Amino acid sequence: MTVVEHQGQTDAPRPAPPPHWRPRTDPVPLLPDAEPYRLLGVAAAPAKPGARRTKASAKKSPAAAADPALLRRLYAELVRGRRYNAQATALTRQGRLAVYPSTTGQEAAEIAAALVLQDQDWLFPSYRDTLAVVARGVDPLETLTLLRGDKHTGYDPHATRVAPLSTPLATHLPHAVGLAHAARLRGDDVVALAMCGDGGTSEGDFHEALNFAAVWQAPVVFLVQNNGYAISVPLDKQTAAPSLAHKAVGYGMPGRLVDGNDVLALHEVLGEAVLRARTGGGPTLVEAVTYRLDAHTNADDATRYREAEEVEVWRAHDPVRLLERELLALGILDEDAIDAERERAEEFAAGLRARLNADADPHPEELFAHVYATPTPHLAEQAEQLRAEREAEAEGAAHDDAATHDDERESGR
Amino acid sequence: MTTATTVTSTPTTGAPKPTTMAAALNRALRDALTEDPAVHVLGEDVGTLGGVFRITDGLAAEFGDQRCLDTPLAEAGILGAAVGMAMYGLRPVVEMQFDAFAYPAFEQVVSHVAKMRNRTGGRLPLPLTIRIPYGGGIGGVEHHSDSSEIYYMATPGLHVVTPATVADAYGLLRAAIASDDPVVLMEPKRLYWSKADWSPENPEPVEPLGRAVVRRPGRSATLLTYGPSLPVCLEAAEAAVAEGWDLEVVDLRSLVPFDDETVAASVRRTGRAVVVHEAQGFAGPGGEIAARVTERCFHHLEAPVLRVTGFDIPFPPPMLERHHLPGVDRILDAVARLQWEAER
Ligand SMILES: Cc1ncc(C[n+]2csc(CCOP(=O)(O)OP(=O)(O)O)c2C)c(N)n1
Numbered sequence: 001m002t003v004v005e006h007q008g009q010t011d012a013p014r015p016a017p018p019p020h021w022r023p024r025t026d027p028v029p030l031l032p033d034a035e036p037y038r039l040l041g042v043a044a045a046p047a048k049p050g051a052r053r054t055k056a057s058a059k060k061s062p063a064a065a066a067d068p069a070l071l072r073r074l075y076a077e078l079v080r081g082r083r084y085n086a087q088a089t090a091l092t093r094q095g096r097l098a099v100y101p102s103t104t105g106q107e108a109a110e111i112a113a114a115l116v117l118q119d120q121d122w123l124f125p126s127y128r129d130t131l132a133v134v135a136r137g138v139d140p141l142e143t144l145t146l147l148r149g150d151k152h153t154g155y156d157p158h159a160t161r162v163a164p165l166s167t168p169l170a171t172h173l174p175h176a177v178g179l180a181h182a183a184r185l186r187g188d189d190v191v192a193l194a195m196c197g198d199g200g201t202s203e204g205d206f207h208e209a210l211n212f213a214a215v216w217q218a219p220v221v222f223l224v225q226n227n228g229y230a231i232s233v234p235l236d237k238q239t240a241a242p243s244l245a246h247k248a249v250g251y252g253m254p255g256r257l258v259d260g261n262d263v264l265a266l267h268e269v270l271g272e273a274v275l276r277a278r279t280g281g282g283p284t285l286v287e288a289v290t291y292r293l294d295a296h297t298n299a300d301d302a303t304r305y306r307e308a309e310e311v312e313v314w315r316a317h318d319p320v321r322l323l324e325r326e327l328l329a330l331g332i333l334d335e336d337a338i339d340a341e342r343e344r345a346e347e348f349a350a351g352l353r354a355r356l357n358a359d360a361d362p363h364p365e366e367l368f369a370h371v372y373a374t375p376t377p378h379l380a381e382q383a384e385q386l387r388a389e390r391e392a393e394a395e396g397a398a399h400d401d402a403a404t405h406d407d408e409r410e411s412g413r
Numbered sequence: 414m415t416t417a418t419t420v421t422s423t424p425t426t427g428a429p430k431p432t433t434m435a436a437a438l439n440r441a442l443r444d445a446l447t448e449d450p451a452v453h454v455l456g457e458d459v460g461t462l463g464g465v466f467r468i469t470d471g472l473a474a475e476f477g478d479q480r481c482l483d484t485p486l487a488e489a490g491i492l493g494a495a496v497g498m499a500m501y502g503l504r505p506v507v508e509m510q511f512d513a514f515a516y517p518a519f520e521q522v523v524s525h526v527a528k529m530r531n532r533t534g535g536r537l538p539l540p541l542t543i544r545i546p547y548g549g550g551i552g553g554v555e556h557h558s559d560s561s562e563i564y565y566m567a568t569p570g571l572h573v574v575t576p577a578t579v580a581d582a583y584g585l586l587r588a589a590i591a592s593d594d595p596v597v598l599m600e601p602k603r604l605y606w607s608k609a610d611w612s613p614e615n616p617e618p619v620e621p622l623g624r625a626v627v628r629r630p631g632r633s634a635t636l637l638t639y640g641p642s643l644p645v646c647l648e649a650a651e652a653a654v655a656e657g658w659d660l661e662v663v664d665l666r667s668l669v670p671f672d673d674e675t676v677a678a679s680v681r682r683t684g685r686a687v688v689v690h691e692a693q694g695f696a697g698p699g700g701e702i703a704a705r706v707t708e709r710c711f712h713h714l715e716a717p718v719l720r721v722t723g724f725d726i727p728f729p730p731p732m733l734e735r736h737h738l739p740g741v742d743r744i745l746d747a748v749a750r751l752q753w754e755a756e757r
């Protein structure tokens with residue numbers, strides 16, 4: 001007997017899938033939207049830049065449904081954030097900060113990240129995210145010690161629930177997962193929100209952190225600020241994925257794509273992700289599509305890798321102006337309120353400037369103080385050596401001083 | 414000395430009986446998990462399987478799959494997550510499956526584990542232990558026999574310790590877990606199945622990390638060694654008796670902190686020293702040790718400090734490893750080169 005089996009025509013039962021094969025989740029709900037999610041500026045856009053929107057179109061704004069107090073708070077934080085960026089950038093020119101990676105243009109994502117967290121939650125910032133740290137309530141001076149160069153981490157991570165600013169890209173993301181996992185083991189209501197840039201998503205630690213978080217269902221939110229460039233390298237040389245939010249799907253977590261200049265949309269999407277984590281729903285990856293208007297840092301020449309026209313397009317989609325226009329149209333803000341907010345931001349900058357203009361005076365003994373709980377014998381020896389050197393130096397200086405005084409006396413002054 | 418971590422023994426019952434180093438390490442983990450709920454073991458295959466060397470055997474069954482946690486296969490992720498756990502007050506004990514497979518986590522070791530206390534002005538100490546089975550002599554294929562201790566020794570902020578005896582395996586692992594600083598515990602995998610009469614009911618008092626110990630007193634010369642090379646040195650010392658040489662053998666146990674005092678006292682007594690280890694000689698641990706000995710004992714030295722080490726090659730295929738690993742003959746040759754016939 002010859003049986004000719006034609007594909008698809010046999011009644012023989014299909015072999016059962018191997019036991020470890022499981023269609024865990026329909027990927028479709030995990031996939032991000034095709035377009036970045038937006039709330040601001042979606043009501044009938046003004047005909048010309050700067051034109052006032054009509055009352056009728058303003059009524060359709062989703063912002064109209066938001067709590068006006070929240071909107072004012074977001075606006076105040078954005079204005080202050082913009083000023084903070086400008087001040088810190090100016091301080092690098094004066095040599096008061098060694099370097100400053102500005103978030104001008106990215107303020108919305110920074111502010112939203114800080115504001116969606118509760119007190120007990122933890123923020124895991126990258127080196128660029130000083131503004132998020134300040135918006136969380138950490139003393140801006142302590143936030144800037146890393147960039148000023150007097151201390152690595154100025155603030156107390158436990159007291160502020162803010163991890164040190166991470167310089168090696170994406171390496172802090174697994175820390176957020178571990179901390180969130182530990183908190184859940186302890187039965188504590190703690191969510192960790194971890195931030196990185198578009199370039200950081202190419203690092204192995206990014207992949208490992210997302211995978212761990214999803215497998216452990218850890219209460220973590222990953223916020224990627226896609227500002228278009230990793231120093232000079234544009235996104236299309238960084239990844240072939242349709243969006244960075246798409247990366248979530250492969251790990252089994254939802255990816256959300258948001259307009260990163262729309263502080264209200266970010267607040268909503270990040271807020272949902274934090275709630276999801278808090279209520280046992282596991283991690284979420286949020287991609288905020290934004291733009292860095294300044295150069296990578298003050299040491300970078302952005303004209304080498306991007307066109308001025310591109311910058312102008314994004315300048316027109318400025319996160320501060322975006323909310324401001326909406327709130328003016330809604331009547332939640334008027335010009336006086338805007339002036340008052342700018343005034344407050346100015347005072348904040350003046351205070352920061354004054355404090356940073358005071359010289360930092362890190363003590364050399366700090367060098368050995370925090371390498372180990374108790375210095376090893378050879379560190380103790382080295383500390384002693386430095387102490388002796390400094391003593392000799394001080395004695396030398398006193399001797400020189402005395403000599404100068406003698407000279408002065410001799411010359412009859 | 415440093416990181417004073419004295420661990421009290423666990424009183425139970427029973428007489429000393431032949432015990433492997435693997436069993437002593439297992440016992441140390443079990444006792445630590447029992448005594449402190451903050452202790453968590455994590456790594457690849459540490460749960461149901463009990464680790465590829467069975468060091469974590471039975472722990473998941475006894476303490477649950479969260480206290481002894483099978484992780485996804487990703488060393489940087491494992492160690493990075495352990496950093497976060499330690500930030501939250503847990504005491505993670507990470508198992509790296511083999512020496513050469515810890516390298517993907519090296520970025521976490523150097524940039525975060527070793528530096529977190531320092532970066533945060535002492536406010537975020539990381540009490541975590543990294544267990545790394547290391548070294549050759551078990552016929553492993555490539556990437557299973559590296560002596561990677563120098564990478565960790567060269568990284569300020571880490572403690573690096575390595576047991577050579579069953580009792581020390583227990584004691585050093587307990588002390589490592591109790592330490593408020595990160596400790597890299599290099600476990601000599603070829604000694605995992607070495608046995609000694611040992612009773613966990615009476616562990617020898619566990620000393621603070623950072624103490625070397627004289628394993629065999631002698632007068633002619635000092636062999637400075639640790640981990641897998643200790644039994645080789647003890648064997649060499651016995652063989653040397655026939656030559657009329659009375660060798661002292663010092664087991665360093667702790668590479669960071671380094672016990673200059675015990676080492677210098679020994680070399681001053683004997684006037685001669687040979688450093689013996691499996692790792693490569695060039696830019697290897699022996700260079701640092703020889704320099705420290707020379708700085709402290711120059712006027713007591715009758716000969717230069719010599720090194721007997723593995724060759725400066727990637728670890729060889731198993732059929733050739735016996736040529737690479739320092740053995741008794743090579744040690745005795747070095748001792749002969751210390752030239753005391755001329756002196757005595
Ligand atoms: C592991 C690592 N590699 C390289 C660098 C040097 N570096 C600093 S910032 C940067 C670009 C990062 O780009 P992205 O992740 O997009 O973040 P952004 O700076 O745009 O916020 C690079 C390559 C680094 N800090 N860490």
